[in-house]
Amino acid sequence: MADLLDLPVTTLDGTTTTFGSLADGRVTLVVNVASKCGLTPQYGKLEALQMELRDVDFTVLGFPCNQFGGQEPGTAEEISTFCSATYGVTFPLSGKIEVNGPGRDAVYGVLTETPDPAGDAGDIQWNFEKFVVSADGRVLGRFRPRTEPDASEVRDCIQRALDAS
Numbered sequence: 001m002a003d004l005l006d007l008p009v010t011t012l013d014g015t016t017t018t019f020g021s022l023a024d025g026r027v028t029l030v031v032n033v034a035s036k037c038g039l040t041p042q043y044g045k046l047e048a049l050q051m052e053l054r055d056v057d058f059t060v061l062g063f064p065c066n067q068f069g070g071q072e073p074g075t076a077e078e079i080s081t082f083c084s085a086t087y088g089v090t091f092p093l094s095g096k097i098e099v100n101g102p103g104r105d106a107v108y109g110v111l112t113e114t115p116d117p118a119g120d121a122g123d124i125q126w127n128f129e130k131f132v133v134s135a136d137g138r139v140l141g142r143f144r145p146r147t148e149p150d151a152s153e154v155r156d157c158i159q160r161a162l163d164a165s
Contacts, residue, residue, distance in 0.1 A: 005137040007106045012064070012076050012093040019061075019107055022092050025135050026057040027161040029149065030111060032099045033062040034072040034127040035082045042128050043087040045149040049158075050091045056162055057135065060091035060149075063107070065099050068126050072096060099124040114139040117153070132157045135165040 005020030022028075031046060050060045064079050066072040074082065076095060083089035097105040100123045104112075108124065111131045115121040125144055132141040132154070141157035148154070 003137060004107065004110045004133065004139070007110065009107060010095040012080055012095055014076070014095065020137065022061055023059065023133065023135070023137075026059045027135055027158060027165060028058070028133040029060045029154070029158065030107070030131040030133055031060065031062050031149070032065045032097075032108075032124055032127055032129055033093070034065060034068065035074060035079060037068070037071040037127040039126070039128040039145055040071075042149055043083065043089060046091065047087050047089050049149055050089075053158070053162075057165060058158065058162060062089070062091060062093040063099065063105070064093060064096045065124075065127065066096060067098055067100055067124075071127060099129075111139060111142070114142045116142045116144055130154060132161055134161045 005018065007019045008016060009019050009022055010016050034040060046060045064072045083093065099105065099108040112123060113121055114131065128145040130143040130149065131139055134140050140161050143154050
């Protein structure tokens with residue numbers, strides 16, 4: 001299995017870096033996001049978590065994806081403007097990626113090996129699927145799209161990761 005921290009990520013502004021550089025030694029909530037989805041209001045809860053926990057070695061990391069119903073059709077600039085103006089997003093966003101299929105981004109190649117609480121691994125079901133990643137790059141939890149970012153099971157997983165780091 002590839003080391004998640006070493007995998008390349010291109011940020012929304014086109015900078016090439018690694019997952020580890022973006023996570024910067026913090027517990028990370030990784031989410032595939034979209035601007036025109038019924039679940040898009042989760043951006044508000046993601047940003048609330050970012051603001052609440054950013055000073056305790058935590059970050060959200062969003063990966064825009066247009067694979068589900070064409071719900072992220074915008075350019076990088078349009079995505080950035082939407083996220084900033086609509087939800088005040090301050091957490092890092094990658095460039096648009098694919099999370100399933102032959103064009104699956106390497107980060108999601110690792111993430112999708114992790115099962116959800118029902119024991120199911122594999123493809124991402126829809127926008128706003130969430131993964132909790134420890135500061136040392138271990139995937140600790142997977143939560144399906146309809147599980148809100150502030151749900152007790154997500155918060156508990158994040159807190160366990162913070163307590164362990």
